Amino acid sequence: MSAPHSDHLPDRILQMHEQAVREMVEPRDGISPTPVTFLLLCFFFTAWGGYYIADNPGAWSGMEYNEKPATASTGPAVAIDPMVMGKEIFGACTQCHQADGKGVAATYPPLVASEYVTGDERRLAAILLNGINGPFLVNGATYASEMPKWRDYFQDDELAAVMTYIRNSWGNKAPPVSKDTVAKVRAELAAQPNPWTAASLAEFSAAAAKVKGESK
Numbered sequence: 085m086s087a088p089h090s091d092h093l094p095d096r097i098l099q100m101h102e103q104a105v106r107e108m109v110e111p112r113d114g115i116s117p118t119p120v121t122f123l124l125l126c127f128f129f130t131a132w133g134g135y136y137i138a139d140n141p142g143a144w145s146g147m148e149y150n151e152k153p154a155t156a157s158t159g160p161a162v163a164i165d166p167m168v169m170g171k172e173i174f175g176a177c178t179q180c181h182q183a184d185g186k187g188v189a190a191t192y193p194p195l196v197a198s199e200y201v202t203g204d205e206r207r208l209a210a211i212l213l214n215g216i217n218g219p220f221l222v223n224g225a226t227y228a229s230e231m232p233k234w235r236d237y238f239q240d241d242e243l244a245a246v247m248t249y250i251r252n253s254w255g256n257k258a259p260p261v262s263k264d265t266v267a268k269v270r271a272e273l274a275a276q277p278n279p280w281t282a283a284s285l286a287e288f289s290a291a292a293a294k295v296k297g298e299s300k
């Protein structure tokens with residue numbers, strides 16, 4: 085590597101300059117290659133980041149973004165706790181029914197100790213899918229307001245989760261609701277998407293009870 089020794093003065097001056105330049109790297113024009121150590125560090129941290137996310141996925145299940153899971157439909161197992169998901173979705177309801185489920189006197193009915201919440205799950209699904217246009221009697225008080233429909237906002241599993249949540253909060257106790265139940269009611273109501281009145285809901289729920297009686 086060492087340059088051939090030369091006594092020729094210009095050559096020696098050139099050599100000395102080359103040495104000086106090698107020892108003190110001056111900023112130069114042009115592009116210098118990215119240091120290999122830096123590239124290795126980038127690879128290392130990217131790989132470590134990927135590993136870290138895979139190792140600590142939290143509730144971020146690999147199934148979650150799989151629209152058509154190949155094996156997930158073999159049972160009612162749900163990756164996310166419906167009570168956790170339901171509580172999150174219930175955020176859409178607190179404005180009227182309040183976080184404690186007690187509602188607002190004379191304006192928004194309570195979900196606590198309501199027969200509509202803990203009773204027939206199909207009727208509850210029907211209420212959430214289509215909404216209600218009052219007047220509506222809950223626990224002896226009449227509400228003449230409007231309950232929005234949620235069919236376009238939430239999917240079956242989300243509605244099932246919020247139903248499960250309100251059926252098992254604030255002292256309410258009722259079996260969880262599956263997304264299949266919601267899907268069935270949604271399909272039944274495809275041609276009947278208008279908000280319920282007290283009368284039309286009672287009709288639906290009587291017919292539903294009959295269907296249930298026949299199929300079981």
Ligand code: HEC
Nearest residue numbers: 176177180193194198200216217218220227228229230231
């Ligand atoms: C804009 C206000 C509002 C929002 C938001 C709302 N509701 Fe209601 N809800 C009502 C009203 C008002 C009624 C009574 C029907 C009426 O007066 O037409 C009602 C009735 C109900 C009923 C049947 C009566 C009872 O008290 O048991 C249930 C169950 C219910 N809502 C659940 C929910 C759930 C779950 C959500 C969130 C996904 C929700 N509501 C969001 C206003 C609302």
